[in-house]
Amino acid sequence: MLSDFGASPFTRYLKNNKFSSLEQKILRVMAANSPLPLAVLQDAVGASDTHIEQALIHLIDVSLIIPAAGGWYEVSGPATHAIRREFGACRKEEYGAVASRLDKFLARSEDGTDFLALQRTLFRAIDMAGKQSTPRAYALLTDRVRLAEEYYHDQEYQRAVEMANDALRADPGIHQARTTLIRAHVKLGEYPEAGEHIAQLKKRGQIRDAFFLLGFLERHRGEHQDALNYYQKALDSGRGGMAIHRDMAECCLRLGDLSRADEHISRAEEKQPDNRYVVDLKIQIACRLRDKDTALALLLRLADIDRVEMVSHRTSRVEYLFGDLEVAYEFAEKAVEKSDNVRFEVLANYVLCALRTSRVREAGAALEQLDRKFSRQRRDIRTGLRARLCIAEHDYQTAFEHTERFVSPERLVHLLIRRDALRGLLETALAPQRRADLKAELHRCEDRLAGREEDFDLDSRGNTD
DSSP, rough: HHHHHHHHHHHHHHHHHHHHHHHHHHHHHHSSSSOOOOOHHHHHOOOOOOHHHHHHHHHTTTSSSEEEETTOOOEEGGGGGHHHHOOOOOHHHHHHHHHHHHHHHTOOOOSOOHHHHHHHHHHHHHHHHHHOOOOTOOHHHHHHHHHHHHHHHHOOOHHHHHHHHHHHHOTOOOOHHHHHHHHHHHTTHHHHHHHHHHHHHHHTTOOOHHHHHHHHHHHHTTTTHHHHHHHHHHHHHHOOOOOHHHHHHHHHHHOOHHHHHHHHHHHHHOOOOHHOOOOOOOHHHHTTTHHHHHHHHHHHHHHSSOOHOOOOOOOHHHHHHHOOOOHHHHHHHEEEEEEESHHHHHHHHHHHHHHHTHHHHHHHHHHHHHHHHHHSHHHHHHHHHHHHHHTTOOHHHHHHHHHHHSSTSSSHHHHHHHHHHHHHHSSOOOOHHHHHHHHHHHHHHHHHHHHHOOOOOOSOTTTOO
């Protein structure tokens, strides 16, 4: 909570200082791999003696890099999250460079020193780079718990499950590992597995966290009223903080209860006024209220505290919801281009905007990427976008077949897609009985819709939890 609370001043500090591309790379690498010896850092970022010296002097002067015990260097801890948001996450190839250089550095050690801090950095770099481990890589149990959380926030949910399970095998009582495991299972749609671990929390007497995570599970299932009920039980059991009010505000928003949504988001804002997820949700509420001026003003505020790709994504969503589809597409494209590790909602929104602006080829290519990268996540959204793509290509039969695969076929957005596929099919040559069956199904869809419209839910932020 403290790191989230203090992120805004650090983000503004980074924005107000000018950093060279080398300095940004050093900060990006050091924020993820600390501590590091100078020689390893220099090799990993590919800098000359003169350039690394000049860059480090500047970064030490502005208190972002500090000398650590043992003669190594590390990033200033409070700035870590802001550095990641402003300059992006350490890339896989950068982790690989750190792992390779640091492994060689430790292998050349002749004095028998343990170098525990460096061995822990090596373990993390090797794992994040997807490389085979070495005897010189050492991890404490806390390292595995922390790494599970980082994989979770990077949307590497399967890796989060694996790392959290490793930690729990060593000590089944590690609460943070279990909660990370539950959230990762939920993100993967593995609800029974998540439920089993929530039951373990109840057995251990962690009732308020169990209720909170039941709310988390139901919210991701789209059962917002059930989620709201569980969140209220968590509150009644003593759970507090910003996150529960933010999540309750989102449930109220999805249920159309805008006054309660505003009440809960205001309570969340009291606790963390510069939290980017709170500001983002306030923008969504303003959009639902059709208050574009407030939404645009809040976007300026969001730009001070969030990454450029997420600001572009939210701007795209605002423009989409207010009907300017071309501008929405432009910002959606920018959000994808600016992303080092593109998030589900960013890429899915780009697909939707491309479809809405008749850029069928671009939509198809992005949808292929979405399916590859997120093959186990948010299946109904991916299926719905695939059906929409087929409709845009006038392949109504395939679109109709996709609508048969919805996990929740009775949601309005899914009924709308099925209706459009049926309308397209009925314009083609059909056998009499087939035509009669499809007409009957179309009438059923239209009766269920009763004139209501609903779009894909692309506004929940996957990294808020």
